Amino acid sequence: MRLSPDEIIFWQFGLFKLNATIVFTWGLMLVLAVGSKLITRKISTDMRRSHWQNLLEILITGMEKQIEEVGLGQPRKYLGFLGTLFLFVAVASLCTVIPGYEPPTGSLSTTAALALCVFVAVPFFGIAEQGVGDYLKSYTSPTLIMLPFNIISELTRTLALAVRLFGNMMSGAMIVGILLTIVPFIFPIIMTALGLLTGMVQAYIFSILAAVYIAAATRVREPKPQPNAEH
Amino acid sequence: MDNMTFIAVASIVTAGITTAFGTMAPALGEGKAVATALSSLAQQPDASTTITRTLFVGLAMIESTAIYCFVVSMILIFVNPFWNHVIG
Numbered sequence A: 001m002r003l004s005p006d007e008i009i010f011w012q013f014g015l016f017k018l019n020a021t022i023v024f025t026w027g028l029m030l031v032l033a034v035g036s037k038l039i040t041r042k043i044s045t046d047m048r049r050s051h052w053q054n055l056l057e058i059l060i061t062g063m064e065k066q067i068e069e070v071g072l073g074q075p076r077k078y079l080g081f082l083g084t085l086f087l088f089v090a091v092a093s094l095c096t097v098i099p100g101y102e103p104p105t106g107s108l109s110t111t112a113a114l115a116l117c118v119f120v121a122v123p124f125f126g127i128a129e130q131g132v133g134d135y136l137k138s139y140t141s142p143t144l145i146m147l148p149f150n151i152i153s154e155l156t157r158t159l160a161l162a163v164r165l166f167g168n169m170m171s172g173a174m175i176v177g178i179l180l181t182i183v184p185f186i187f188p189i190i191m192t193a194l195g196l197l198t199g200m201v202q203a204y205i206f207s208i209l210a211a212v213y214i215a216a217a218t219r220v221r222e223p224k225p226q227p228n229a230e231h
Numbered sequence B: 001m002d003n004m005t006f007i008a009v010a011s012i013v014t015a016g017i018t019t020a021f022g023t024m025a026p027a028l029g030e031g032k033a034v035a036t037a038l039s040s041l042a043q044q045p046d047a048s049t050t051i052t053r054t055l056f057v058g059l060a061m062i063e064s065t066a067i068y069c070f071v072v073s074m075i076l077i078f079v080n081p082f083w084n085h086v087i088g
Helices: A020-039 A051-070 A075-097 A108-130 A132-138 A144-182 A187-218 B003-022 B024-043 B045-078 B081-087
Strands: A009-013 A016-019
Touching: A009 A020, A016 A020, A020 A051, A020 A075, A020 A108, A051 A075, A051 A187, A075 A108, A075 A144, A075 A187, A108 A132, A108 A144, A108 A187, A144 A187, A144 B045, A187 B045, B003 B024, B003 B045, B003 B081, B024 B045
Parallel strands: none
Antiparallel strands: A009 A016
C-alpha cells in the first residue's frame, strides 16, 4: 500500500532520485506554461475571441475579485503568486481523471514546499508594503509579551497548510485504492468524483488562506489618534 | 510479549482509537457550523454566495483536525518507524 507518489522511482543516481512526484510536477508545469503561452499568442480585444481566451479571462477576473474581497487593495500585485498557487493545486487535482496519474500534492514534500513558499512570501509582501521596521514591529502588537506567540502562530499555520493539503490529497487517493480491492464496480467512481470536489475546495482554501495571511501582514496600521490639543 | 508483538499491538490499537476519537469532535463542530449557516441563509437569502463561501472555508478549517488524526493513523499503520526498526 503506497503512501505517496514519492515511492515510485523511475531513475536513480546516487542520492538523486527521479520519482513520480517530480515527473508529474514537471508535467503539470509544462502543461500550464505551454498552454497559457499558446492561448495568449493572439489576444483579441473585440467580441470575437477564442474559447480558451475566454476561459483564461474568466479565471483571471474571478481570482482578482476574490483577492480583492479578502482585503488586499491592489490585487494585481499578488495575482501572480496567489493565482499560481490556486492553478497549480487545482490542475494537480483535476488531472486525476487521467489514468495512471497520481497528484504530486499527495506527497508531503510538494505540500511542504508550497507552504514554505507562503511562509517566505508573507514577510516579503509585508516588508514590501510596510517597510522593515513597521513590519517587524507588527510582531509585537498588541503587546511585547505576544512576540513568541506571534512567531509560533506563523510556524504552526505554515505546518497546518502543508498537512491539510497533503492529508486531503493522500486520503482521496488511498480511499480509491482501498475501495478498488473491496467493491471494484461503481463505488470507486463516486469516491473519485468526491476526490475531485475536495481537491478543488482544497485548492481554493490554500490560496484564500495565503491571501488572508498576506492581507494580515500588509494591513496598514492606522496611526494612533492624536489627543485633542486644548488651548 | 516480546518487543515486536508489543509494538504491533500498540500501533494497531492506537491507530484505531486515533481515527475513532479524532473524527468525533470535528463532525460535531461541522454540524453546528452547517446548522448556523442554514439558519442565516434562511434569514438573508441575498447573502447566499458570501455565506456559502465562508461556510466552505470554515468547514475546511475544521476538517483539518480530522485530517491530522487520519495522517497519524496512516503513519502508524504504513510507515511506522518503530516497526521498521524492530523488523530490520
